Amino acid sequence: MTATERERVAAPHPTDFLNVDALLSDEERLVRDTVRAFVRKRVLPNVARWFEEGILPLELSRELGELGLLGMHLEGYGCPGASAVAYGLACMELEAGDTGVRSFASVQGSLAMFAIHHWGSEEQKREWLPRMARGEAIGCFGLTEADFGSNPAGMRTSARRDGDDWVLNGTKMWITNGGIADVAVVWARSDDGIRGFVVPTATKGFSTAKIEHKLSLRASVTSELLLSDCRLPGSAVFPEVRGLRGPLACLSEARYGIVWGVMGSARACYEAALDYAKHRVQFDRPIAGYQLTQEKLVNMLLELNKGTLLALHIGRMKDEGRAHPAHVSFGKLNNVREALAIAREARTILGANGVTLEYPVIRHMNNLESVLTYEGTSEVHTLILGQSITGLAAFS
Amino acid sequence: MKIVVTVKLVPDANTEKRIDPATKRLVRAGVETVLNPFDEYAIEAALQLKERLAAAPGSAEPATVTVFSMAPESAREVLRKALAMGADDAVLLCDAGLQGSDVWATAYAVAAALKKVGFDLVVTGGLADDGNTGGVPGALAEYLGVPGLTNARAIEVADGKLKVQRETDTGYQVVTGPMPALVSVTMAIGEPRYASLKGIMGAKKKTITTISLAELGLDRAVGSDGAKTEVRELAAPPVRGKGRVVEASDGAQGAQVIFDYLKEKKLV
Ligand SMILES: Cc1cc2nc3c(=O)[nH]c(=O)nc-3n(C[C@H](O)[C@H](O)[C@H](O)COP(=O)(O)OP(=O)(O)OC[C@H]3O[C@@H](n4cnc5c(N)ncnc54)[C@H](O)[C@@H]3O)c2cc1C
Ligand SMILES: Cc1cc2nc3c(=O)[nH]c(=O)nc-3n(C[C@H](O)[C@H](O)[C@H](O)COP(=O)(O)OP(=O)(O)OC[C@H]3O[C@@H](n4cnc5c(N)ncnc54)[C@H](O)[C@@H]3O)c2cc1C
Numbered sequence: 001m002t003a004t005e006r007e008r009v010a011a012p013h014p015t016d017f018l019n020v021d022a023l024l025s026d027e028e029r030l031v032r033d034t035v036r037a038f039v040r041k042r043v044l045p046n047v048a049r050w051f052e053e054g055i056l057p058l059e060l061s062r063e064l065g066e067l068g069l070l071g072m073h074l075e076g077y078g079c080p081g082a083s084a085v086a087y088g089l090a091c092m093e094l095e096a097g098d099t100g101v102r103s104f105a106s107v108q109g110s111l112a113m114f115a116i117h118h119w120g121s122e123e124q125k126r127e128w129l130p131r132m133a134r135g136e137a138i139g140c141f142g143l144t145e146a147d148f149g150s151n152p153a154g155m156r157t158s159a160r161r162d163g164d165d166w167v168l169n170g171t172k173m174w175i176t177n178g179g180i181a182d183v184a185v186v187w188a189r190s191d192d193g194i195r196g197f198v199v200p201t202a203t204k205g206f207s208t209a210k211i212e213h214k215l216s217l218r219a220s221v222t223s224e225l226l227l228s229d230c231r232l233p234g235s236a237v238f239p240e241v242r243g244l245r246g247p248l249a250c251l252s253e254a255r256y257g258i259v260w261g262v263m264g265s266a267r268a269c270y271e272a273a274l275d276y277a278k279h280r281v282q283f284d285r286p287i288a289g290y291q292l293t294q295e296k297l298v299n300m301l302l303e304l305n306k307g308t309l310l311a312l313h314i315g316r317m318k319d320e321g322r323a324h325p326a327h328v329s330f331g332k333l334n335n336v337r338e339a340l341a342i343a344r345e346a347r348t349i350l351g352a353n354g355v356t357l358e359y360p361v362i363r364h365m366n367n368l369e370s371v372l373t374y375e376g377t378s379e380v381h382t383l384i385l386g387q388s389i390t391g392l393a394a395f396s
Numbered sequence: 397m398k399i400v401v402t403v404k405l406v407p408d409a410n411t412e413k414r415i416d417p418a419t420k421r422l423v424r425a426g427v428e429t430v431l432n433p434f435d436e437y438a439i440e441a442a443l444q445l446k447e448r449l450a451a452a453p454g455s456a457e458p459a460t461v462t463v464f465s466m467a468p469e470s471a472r473e474v475l476r477k478a479l480a481m482g483a484d485d486a487v488l489l490c491d492a493g494l495q496g497s498d499v500w501a502t503a504y505a506v507a508a509a510l511k512k513v514g515f516d517l518v519v520t521g522g523l524a525d526d527g528n529t530g531g532v533p534g535a536l537a538e539y540l541g542v543p544g545l546t547n548a549r550a551i552e553v554a555d556g557k558l559k560v561q562r563e564t565d566t567g568y569q570v571v572t573g574p575m576p577a578l579v580s581v582t583m584a585i586g587e588p589r590y591a592s593l594k595g596i597m598g599a600k601k602k603t604i605t606t607i608s609l610a611e612l613g614l615d616r617a618v619g620s621d622g623a624k625t626e627v628r629e630l631a632a633p634p635v636r637g638k639g640r641v642v643e644a645s646d647g648a649q650g651a652q653v654i655f656d657y658l659k660e661k662k663l664v
Contacts (some may be wrong), residue, residue, distance in 0.1 A: 010425055026473045027596060030480055034591045068593025080593045 015271055018305045020226040020312060024085070031086045035093035038067060041098035048357040054212075056100055058180060061108075065135025069094070069105055071113035077129035079113070085257030088260035096264035098282035101220030101256070107176045108132060110254035111393040112139025115185045115196060119238040119246055128183055140181040142172035142225045143247045149174075151379050152187070153244055157227060158197055159188035162236040166190075168197065168205075176195065176376070178223025179208045186296075187247050196238040196246045204317055217370040221324050224345040252325045255375045256318060259331035260311040262339035262361035262371055263304065269339075270300045272361050273346035276353070287349070296345050303338040310334060328387040333381040340368045397440045397449065397457040397553070400515040401483065402506060402536070403435040405467045405474050406526040420627040421496070422526065426623035431474055434521035436481075436588035439463065441581045442519045443482045443589070445551055460484045464513065466506050472604055480591035486602070487513050491609040496620025499531035504622070506532070508538030508612040518578040522547060533580040543573040549584035554555060639643070 013019065020171065021386055042063065050056060053363055071079040073087040087109075097100035111131050116124050116139075131137040137355055148154045157170025180185070184199045185205070199206055208223040235283075274297055277288035287293045314331045317323040343365035345352040350358065354361050380395075387393045407413055408428040416423050431439075439461075446459040463478040465471055465491040475486040497505065510518060518540065519652045520533040537544025548560040549568055558575055561568040563582045589601075609618070616622055644650030658664045 008552060026476055028472070028592065028598050030477055030599075031475070031593065034480075034593075034596065038590055067590055067591060068595075072593050075483065080597055082593055086593075 014274060015267060015304070016308075017301055018309065019030050020022060020305070020308050023090070028083075028086055028089055031331065032089040032093055033081070035069065035090045036096070038063075039097035039101075041095055043094075043101055043388065047098045047101070047219055047361075048363065050100070051098070051363050052218070052357055053212070054218045056104060056180075056221060058286055060101065060104070061135035061138055063135070064105055064108075066092040068133075069109070071109040071117070071133050073109070074117045074129070074133075077117070077125050077194050078133040079089075079117075079129065079303045083315075084256065084323075085312065085315040088257065088315045091257040091261040092264035092267075092311070094264065095261035096268045098219050098363065099261070099265060099371060100217050100260045103176055103217065103266070106254045106257045106261070107194075108139050109143055110137075110257055112177075112181075112185050115141065115238075115250045116198060117247075118249060119196055119241045120198065121235065122238050123235060124238075128198065129295060132183075134381070135337050137182040138177055138180050140175050140177040140184050140225075141247075141250065141333065142175050142178070142184055143251075144174045144187040148172040150382055152247065153194075154187055155187065155194070157186070159190040159197065159237075161191070166232045166234065166237060167260060168199070168230040168232065169204075170227050172225035174211065175208075175223050175225050176374075177221055178225050179210050179221050180312070181208075184225060185250075186227065193242040193338075194216075194244055194246065196230060196248060197236050197299045197364060199227075199230065199232060199236065203230055203232065207392050212371075216366040216368075218366075219227065248325075249328060252328050255328045255332045256314070256323075258312055258371060258375055259328065259335050262335050262368060263307045263311055265368055266300075266339040266342040268306050268337075269346035269361050269364050270297075270304050273297065273300065273349040276350050276359070280351075292356075293349060296349060298343055300342045303342060303390035307335045326384060329381040329384040331345065331378070332376065333385065335380055336368065336372050337378060340342055340365070340372060343368055397455070397514045398462065398514060399445060399459055399511060399519060400462045400513060400636065401435070401438045401442045401463050401478070402510075402518060402520045402532075402617045403438065403463055403475075403478060404432040404524045404527075405465060405471045406524060407430045407431045409433070410663060415630055416547070417630070420630055429470065429474055432521055432525050433467055434525065435524050435630040436523045436581050436637050437585050438519045438581050439478055439483060440480055440587045440588040441551055441579075442517075444586065445517075445553065446482075449553065460607075462487060462508070462513065462515075464510065465489070466497075466502060466509070466510070469606075473602055473610050476596075476599050477591060479602045479604075481589055482613070484530075484602065486604040487525075488604055488606045489612075490606050493619045493621075494616055496623055497618055497626040498623040501526075501533060501618040501622045503532050503535030503539055505534055505609070505612065505614065505618045509607060510540060510612055512612065516576050518542075518576075519551075519552070519576075520578065520580045522580050522582055533578060537578040540578060540582045543577045544572055544580070545571050545577060546580045546582045551579055551581070551585075554638065594631045595601045 034124045068080045069090050072082045075081040091102055116128050132139055143152050145155050181201050186197045186199050207226045211222040244287045255311050278286055280287045310331055314327055348362045350359055353359055384393050397608045406653045414423045446461050449459045461483045463486045469490050476601045493587045509566050523530045528641045535546055549563045550561040553558040558577050559572045562571045642650050642653050
């Protein structure tokens with residue numbers, strides 16, 4: 001590099017070091033800036049209290065709907081039909097606020113709405129999607145059961161045909177948005193394999209119980225779904241799809257959002273740590289001036305930028321129709337792992353302040369523990385990738 | 397009715413800024429450019445007015461909102477945001493010869509451009525976040541030859557007449573005037589809306605027209621050649637001293653200490 005080149009090239013940004021920004025279109029940047037502004041104003045000033053009190057204000061649903069962020073990558077039925085990259089950027093900004101807010105949007109858009117959009121009948125789509133896009137109706141997605149997490153194929157929840165009706169029995173566990181949902185997408189075992197059902201939560205025989213005492217994802221409602229002789233009309237079932245293919249298609253969508261989302265958490269932690277390190281003075285010097293702290297910050301910077309590039313790369317592949325579910329597993333495994341490492345490293349830089357809700361770091365760190373587990377644990381994604389490269393399944 | 401909102405593009409207040417000591421201008425490289433925050437209120441005011449006029453019974457032809465900026469070509473991206481919020485189209489006055497314009501030169505050139513664009517109502521922000529003079533709206537009204545109604549907290553249009561609530565330190569005045577006219581707004585007009593995703597995706601299809609100085613055929617020089625002012629010297633604001641922390645055994649005692657202090661300074 002010549003001296004003039006060095007002068008001409010702007011110094012790298014301390015967060016977006018690789019200038020990933022320049023790889024985005026005007027429209028993508030505008031999506032990002034809009035969601036960032038919303039989060040700055042609506043989420044950041046309140047989220048520590050939401051987390052502490054274990055609540056997520058319901059009105060957020062309509063606000064996210066007005067912005068067009070619910071089911072934003074779906075086409076038609078009141079959904080804007082944005083690109084995968086734009087959707088990813090929105091996830092990143094929402095999660096830079098809090099994983100609970102991003103999870104709300106993910107479950108609504110990528111699990112519940114996507115399931116109805118992808119597998120639903122015309123009638124189901126017309127009934128639910130426009131209201132869900134506006135945030136007037138909240139959805140949840142019931143796959144996991146207490147005894148069947150990583151292995152949903154073993155699920156016990158059953159669907160029995162009775163004349164034209166279906167009768168559902170069983171219990172779903174760990175269901176995000178469960179207790180606040182107007183509609184639940186429930187997967188159940190039938191004579192004809194696993195089927196999906198669109199269950200209005202007002203249906204007789206459907207109830208929920210709140211899961212308390214979480215120390216992670218506190219600004220998010222997690223519930224048990226109880227189905228006790230829950231009778232549904234024949235029109236409630238997804239007409240075509242049978243088997244695990246149904247729920248897995250949805251999970252791949254939501255996982256994709258996580259690849260971006262967790263880089264939002266990581267960015268929030270890194271920026272908090274960098275700022276803190278520059279201002280915190282010990283032994284008469286800002287701690288950012290010590291080599292050990294610099295090494296921590298630089299390691300965080302490397303993984304944050306690499307992870308963001310990875311998310312963008314997978315996003316572009318998805319927009320071009322070239323992303324395989326294993327690519328998404330690659331992204332989820334790497335980015336959640338690195339985001340968690342960044343959060344933990346950031347926490348050490350903040351010292352005692354790192355354990356309080358005054359700073360965003362421990363909130364993100366604890367949230368990321370849920371993300372490590374849901375939508376396929378890190379072990380499961382490792383096995384998916386292992387199978388992909390060896391051709392040998394090591395699940396069982 | 398054609399509403400034109402003038403917007404300035406300013407460096408993001410959240411980034412650190414530097415003034416080039418040689419040119420005495422802001423170093424723009426590496427600093428993100430955003431819509432002047434006060435102008436987002438002006439856009440909001442115009443969109444609200446458009447919506448209210450559309451909802452009014454028996455309204456004639458629908459109102460349109462055009463955003464206008466005098467700025468470099470790179471402003472297009474920022475103008476998209478205004479379009480995404482709901483403006484119908486945008487006009488960019490863009491020419492190397494405009495560099496170094498002061499309030500006078502800005503107002504003179506913008507007035508000529510707005511006459512070309514055409515308008516029934518011009519809505520401006522009260523202040524630019526960078527230049528900070530608040531001088532443009534008044535000068536602009538003068539050069540447009542229309543009434544300038546400043547510091548509006550509410551705007552109403554009825555029977556081709558304009559009625560605004562003009563904010564003062566103690567309350568507001570009700571001011572009326574004929575149209576065409578210029579109104580500058582305050583933040584009390586209402587929180588600017590977010591661009592919705594649909595708005596963002598729709599903004600791509602809206603047009604941004606560029607006009608150059610040559611098209612305006614101005615009879616006087618603008619840019620640094622025409623500027624009537626010159627920035628001679630720049631100094632950083634004095635560093636603020638450390639605040640005083642009141643330590644108190646309880647809230648009431650703490651309040652008393654603060655009250656005594658304010659009283660001593662004759663502030664209460
Ligand atoms: C906050 C939160 C929200 C959630 N929201 C939803 C929701 O909305 N809808 C929904 O359906 N579910 C939801 N889940 C459930 C989540 O998807 C499951 O928790 C997850 O799939 C893991 O299942 P499990 O907890 O039963 O763990 P298990 O499957 O019991 O796993 C325990 C451990 O064993 C490991 N393990 C399992 N099998 C293997 C193997 N073959 N080889 C090696 N290791 C293995 C796992 O990786 C893990 O480390 C949520 C969970 C949480 C925490
Ligand atoms: C350090 C410094 C000191 C300066 N001092 C002076 C000075 O003393 N006298 C002087 O004449 N100039 C001065 N200038 C130049 C002045 O800031 C610019 O000329 C600017 O273009 C106009 O003034 P403003 O930014 O204060 O706008 P304001 O008058 O504060 O802006 C009010 C409103 O006018 C509209 N508007 C302003 N600019 C534009 C635009 N380019 N396009 C569309 N709408 C616009 C917007 O609606 C805005 O909300 C100075 C600049 C700098 C950097």
